[in-house]
Amino acid sequence: MTSNAARDPIAGIDSRDPIIQIDDLKVWFANRDGILRAVDGLSFDLQREETLGLVGESGCGKSVTAMTMLQLIPSPPSVIAGGSIRYNGADLLQFDEKRMRTIRGNEISMIFQDPMTSLNPVLTVGEQIAETAVLHRKLDRRAARELVVEMLHKVNIPEPQRRADEYPHQFSGGMRQRAMIAAALVCNPKVLIADEPTTALDVTIQAQIIELMLDLKREFGTSIIMITHDLGVVAETCARVVVMYAGRKVEEASAGELFAAPLHPYTQGLLSATPRLETAPGTRRADRPRLTEIPGMVPTLKGALKGCCFAPRCHKATAICRESAPTIEDRGNGHIVSCFNCGSA
Amino acid sequence: MPDAPLLDVRDLKKYFPLSRKPFGERQEVRAVDGISFTLGRGETIGIVGESGCGKSTAAKAILRLIEPTAGQVLLDGVDVTALSRAQFRPYRKRVQIVFQDPYASLNPRMRAGAIIGEPLRNFGVGAAERSGRVEKLFDRVGLHRDSMRKYAHEFSGGQQQRLGIARALALEPGLIVCDEPVSALDVSIQAQIINLLIDLQKELGISYVFVAHDLAVVQHISDRVAVMYLGRLVETGDGDRLFGQPLHPYTRALLSAVPKTTSTGERRRIVLKGDVPSPISPPSGCHFHPRCPDATERCRRQAPELRDVGESYQVACWLHAA
Numbered sequence: 001m002t003s004n005a006a007r008d009p010i011a012g013i014d015s016r017d018p019i020i021q022i023d024d025l026k027v028w029f030a031n032r033d034g035i036l037r038a039v040d041g042l043s044f045d046l047q048r049e050e051t052l053g054l055v056g057e058s059g060c061g062k063s064v065t066a067m068t069m070l071q072l073i074p075s076p077p078s079v080i081a082g083g084s085i086r087y088n089g090a091d092l093l094q095f096d097e098k099r100m101r102t103i104r105g106n107e108i109s110m111i112f113q114d115p116m117t118s119l120n121p122v123l124t125v126g127e128q129i130a131e132t133a134v135l136h137r138k139l140d141r142r143a144a145r146e147l148v149v150e151m152l153h154k155v156n157i158p159e160p161q162r163r164a165d166e167y168p169h170q171f172s173g174g175m176r177q178r179a180m181i182a183a184a185l186v187c188n189p190k191v192l193i194a195d196e197p198t199t200a201l202d203v204t205i206q207a208q209i210i211e212l213m214l215d216l217k218r219e220f221g222t223s224i225i226m227i228t229h230d231l232g233v234v235a236e237t238c239a240r241v242v243v244m245y246a247g248r249k250v251e252e253a254s255a256g257e258l259f260a261a262p263l264h265p266y267t268q269g270l271l272s273a274t275p276r277l278e279t280a281p282g283t284r285r286a287d288r289p290r291l292t293e294i295p296g297m298v299p300t301l302k303g304a305l306k307g308c309c310f311a312p313r314c315h316k317a318t319a320i321c322r323e324s325a326p327t328i329e330d331r332g333n334g335h336i337v338s339c340f341n342c343g344s345a
Numbered sequence: 346m347p348d349a350p351l352l353d354v355r356d357l358k359k360y361f362p363l364s365r366k367p368f369g370e371r372q373e374v375r376a377v378d379g380i381s382f383t384l385g386r387g388e389t390i391g392i393v394g395e396s397g398c399g400k401s402t403a404a405k406a407i408l409r410l411i412e413p414t415a416g417q418v419l420l421d422g423v424d425v426t427a428l429s430r431a432q433f434r435p436y437r438k439r440v441q442i443v444f445q446d447p448y449a450s451l452n453p454r455m456r457a458g459a460i461i462g463e464p465l466r467n468f469g470v471g472a473a474e475r476s477g478r479v480e481k482l483f484d485r486v487g488l489h490r491d492s493m494r495k496y497a498h499e500f501s502g503g504q505q506q507r508l509g510i511a512r513a514l515a516l517e518p519g520l521i522v523c524d525e526p527v528s529a530l531d532v533s534i535q536a537q538i539i540n541l542l543i544d545l546q547k548e549l550g551i552s553y554v555f556v557a558h559d560l561a562v563v564q565h566i567s568d569r570v571a572v573m574y575l576g577r578l579v580e581t582g583d584g585d586r587l588f589g590q591p592l593h594p595y596t597r598a599l600l601s602a603v604p605k606t607t608s609t610g611e612r613r614r615i616v617l618k619g620d621v622p623s624p625i626s627p628p629s630g631c632h633f634h635p636r637c638p639d640a641t642e643r644c645r646r647q648a649p650e651l652r653d654v655g656e657s658y659q660v661a662c663w664l665h666a667a
Contacts, residue, residue: 232604273536294533
């Protein structure tokens with residue numbers, strides 16, 4: 001790394017360009033049984049200061065995508081079979097480990113689903129938050145300590161001075177998730193990847209964490225990729241949504257449009273399969289429609305899928321769906337869908 | 346007793362002792378601290394609350410899978426908590442349970458057919474009759490008869506939960522306690538299981554005690570709902586009323602905290618301060634007062650009782666004490 005531009009990816013970057021551009025990403029896993037195509041030709045952009053939702057059911061490849069962005073999946077067994085992940089124009093997949101370490105936690109941070117297993121039980125919360133800052137910012141102990149207390153204060157942990165010296169098991173679930181958010185944001189990263197950040201939490205705590213993330217995003221101007229299976233969380237936090245199925249993108253639209261007028265049969269199925277909480281006075285359970293079932297199961301990702309990945313479960317599927325994979329089409333307003341039978345806009 | 350409700354839970358308590366420090370005071374966790382409700386035939390009551398509120402403990406205490414510390418559980422008017430284990434055995438046929446983690450609740454070394462047949466065998470159904478009934482159960486929950494020879498790990502999560510339901514149905518119970526039956530499943534599979542449970546109820550007239558933390562799922566399936574907080578019921582009654590016009594501040598906060606896909610612009614979310622307190626040393630008075638936006642001095646001192654505020658609708662809050 002000799003050139004200045006490489007050390008400082010911000011230099012010479014047009015601020016209107018997307019901060020992350022994922023193009024035709026393919027992440028495969030090789031095992032005894034053959035090749036498993038966890039992510040199979042995924043493309044999307046993350047704009048600056050945007051919150052983008054990545055939704056789909058278990059095994060659709062959303063977490064693999066996130067982990068690949070930070071090169072957190074060991075290879076083997078994973079193989080990057082193609083594509084690129086550009087961060088400010090530079091392809092992260094070409095970075096070596098040394099250069100990647102200048103990105104992780106510094107430029108791009110991640111928070112994980114389970115705060116107990118992702119915090120180190122034998123280090124104090126303060127030490128873990130400071131670690132990132134000491135590594136990237138070369139802070140001394142005193143300055144790091146001050147920063148830790150400030151961060152804990154920002155994520156609304158009471159008595160941050162005392163709490164910084166406690167261990168993760170002394171924190172409640174919600175506080176651990178706050179501590180993890182503090183650790184992720186301590187270096188003021190440009191991009192935050194939140195992988196199911198509220199799934200392990202109770203709903204009243206989830207509401208607190210969502211509120212906190214939105215506040216911090218406004219304060220720091222972070223771009224966020226929100227990975228979740230909870231459509232409600234997406235609706236409340238994200239401007240745009242990418243829906244994944246079996247390693248591919250099936251639909252992408254602004255959150256408002258996606259929930260009001262979903263085009264892809266899978267998105268439609270997902271929405272009508274989810275029971276909605278109705279809290280308007282006078283709602284009657286007797287009037288509720290039966291939940292729509294999506295028949296069958298998510299396909300195994302072994303080998304190459306012929307045709308549309310959703311065709312075996314799709315009520316609109318025709319012969320062509322089983323023969324060839326639909327291309328990604330823009331139906332206007334950035335509403336992108338990959339389907340032969342959704343009608344044109 | 347023909348007019349007794351199918352299930353009548355009266356002041357049910359389950360305290361767990363904590364290991365005692367030398368010369369220390371005896372401490373206990375009051376996981377379930379005096380809950381009461383009734384359930385009629387073919388009816389569903391949903392029990393909701395956050396982790397640690399005691400909803401699963403209550404579910405298991407109803408079946409005597411854990412022995413209640415105090416209180417009564419009446420099945421068809423008979424207090425089953427007073428019975429010896431041998432006397433209780435015939436009642437086991439009437440009350441079955443479906444667990445949260447379908448895989449963990451199926452024996453990995455038994456074939457699916459044997460798992461479903463086991464309750465029948467336990468109650469003396471002969472091999473010939475058993476295989477016929479197991480086949481019917483497989484049909485009933487939407488599993489192929491061919492899969493009877495498979496082991497649990499060869500099924501998907503949704504199919505495993507179907508097995509769990511088939512096993513619970515085997516003895517033709519009047520009541521099935523469902524402890525978070527769909528929370529481990531993906532949305533599209535969750536819908537299949539919820540629809541199956543609703544269909545079975547219509548067809549067989551089973552009652553459900555449906556324990557879950559997902560309020561939307563509970564609203565969808567329950568006739569009546571009971572909201573728990575730190576071992577106590579705070580509000581219980583008809584689901585339409587409870588979701589439409591909740592009275593207890595905790596119920597209101599809980600409902601407003603659920604993210605919705607239909608929310609438009611400004612929404613009034615009540616964000617509660619702090620965490621759920623430890624059930625080892627619950628707050629004085631009303632357990633909810635430290636987090637309650639409407640708490641008064643009285644709430645700190647005195648615990649409100651569950652009071653009637655309309656036809657079979659009860660709430661435990663001083664705001665609604667007539």
